[in-house]
Amino acid sequence: MIPLSGYLSRMLSTRWLFTISAGGFTVMSVLCGLSNSMGEMILWRTLQGFLGGAMIPMVFASAYTIFPRSKMHIVSPLIGLVATLAPTIGPTLGGYLTEFLSWHWLFFINVVPGIVVTLAAFFLIDFDKPDLSLLSRFDWWGFLGLAVFLGTMEYVLEEGAADDWFAEPTIVMMTAIMTLGGFLFFWRAFTAEEPIVRLDAFTDRNFAMGSIFSFGLGIGLYGMIYIFPVYLSGCGGTIRSRSARR
Numbered sequence: 001m002i003p004l005s006g007y008l009s010r011m012l013s014t015r016w017l018f019t020i021s022a023g024g025f026t027v028m029s030v031l032c033g034l035s036n037s038m039g040e041m042i043l044w045r046t047l048q049g050f051l052g053g054a055m056i057p058m059v060f061a062s063a064y065t066i067f068p069r070s071k072m073h074i075v076s077p078l079i080g081l082v083a084t085l086a087p088t089i090g091p092t093l094g095g096y097l098t099e100f101l102s103w104h105w106l107f108f109i110n111v112v113p114g115i116v117v118t119l120a121a122f123f124l125i126d127f128d129k130p131d132l133s134l135l136s137r138f139d140w141w142g143f144l145g146l147a148v149f150l151g152t153m154e155y156v157l158e159e160g161a162a163d164d165w166f167a168e169p170t171i172v173m174m175t176a177i178m179t180l181g182g183f184l185f186f187w188r189a190f191t192a193e194e195p196i197v198r199l200d201a202f203t204d205r206n207f208a209m210g211s212i213f214s215f216g217l218g219i220g221l222y223g224m225i226y227i228f229p230v231y232l233s234g235c236g237g238t239i240r241s242r243s244a245r246r
Contacts, residue, residue, distance in 0.1 A: 001053030003146060003197045009058055011134040015125040018058055022121055024051030026114030033107035056083055066127060084221050091229075134194060142188030142196045148181030 009017045028048035035041040059079055067075050097105045152174045160171050189195045202208045 001050050002057050004143070005054040005057045006061070006198070007134065007138075007194070007196055008054065009061065009128075010131055011138075013128050013130040014058055014062055015121065015128075016130060017054055018121040018125060019118055021051055021054040021058070022114060022118040024048075025055070026111055026118060028052075029107040029110040029114060033104040059083075062125075062127075087222070137194040139188055139192040139194060139196050142185055142192055145181050145184030145186075145188060146196055149178055149185050150181075152178035152181060 005017070012020070025048055028044050028051060031044040032041060032048060035044060060076075063075050063079055064072070094106050097103075097109065156171055156174050156178060160168075163171050166172050166175070185196075186199075189197055189199045202211070
């Protein structure tokens with residue numbers, strides 16, 4: 001959804017896409033909390049992530065559209081702070097909710113804020129207009145290639161280490177599918193009339209360098225979220241073993 005959000009915001013307008021994204025995320029949160037099986041949970045969580053995935057890139061894009069360049073040194077850090085604060089505080093808050101209420105409230109807690117954001121997006125956002133003619137030119141083959149490419153890449157990167165990489169036939173098969181999906185996506189990105197992702201934006205030196213720095217910053221910020229729990233759990237085990245020896 002993140003690379004698709006740019007095209008959809010031009011087609012539907014920021015107002016409607018943000019409203020649909022926030023509203024869909026809220027509805028899927030309710031359905032996740034009401035799930036009775038792992039299959040239901042996976043389905044609703046997938047849709048929740050897909051529908052809600054457009055909000056973060058639209059916030060950054062809208063900020064660059066609404067605010068003057070002289071204010072961006074203030075606006076960008078504030079938006080980045082909010083974006084990184086959620087995954088930082090979320091695990092702690094989720095632990096308290098699970099401990100004192102139930103796991104269902106991990107999802108139900110999103111309902112009231114989700115309704116407020118959905119209504120605010122519908123009534124307050126009004127700085128661009130939809131271009132529905134883009135619907136007839138939507139690159140379905142490029143979208144398919146993008147989905148297959150990123151989906152199989154995530155599987156290979158997450159499961160490869162546990163499955164001894166290419167010693168596992170499933171990893172080999174997924175890598176082959178990833179390669180085909182990547183070829184289809186990049187071919188359509190350079191040949192389609194209205195590609196899903198405009199890769200020619202990287203010909204702008206400032207945009208390309210900003211993307212590289214943002215990529216490195218993202219590794220530093222989000223990498224620590226995964227490393228710290230492992231580090232702290234290891235420290236906790238070391239401390240307990242030392243205390244036991246004493």
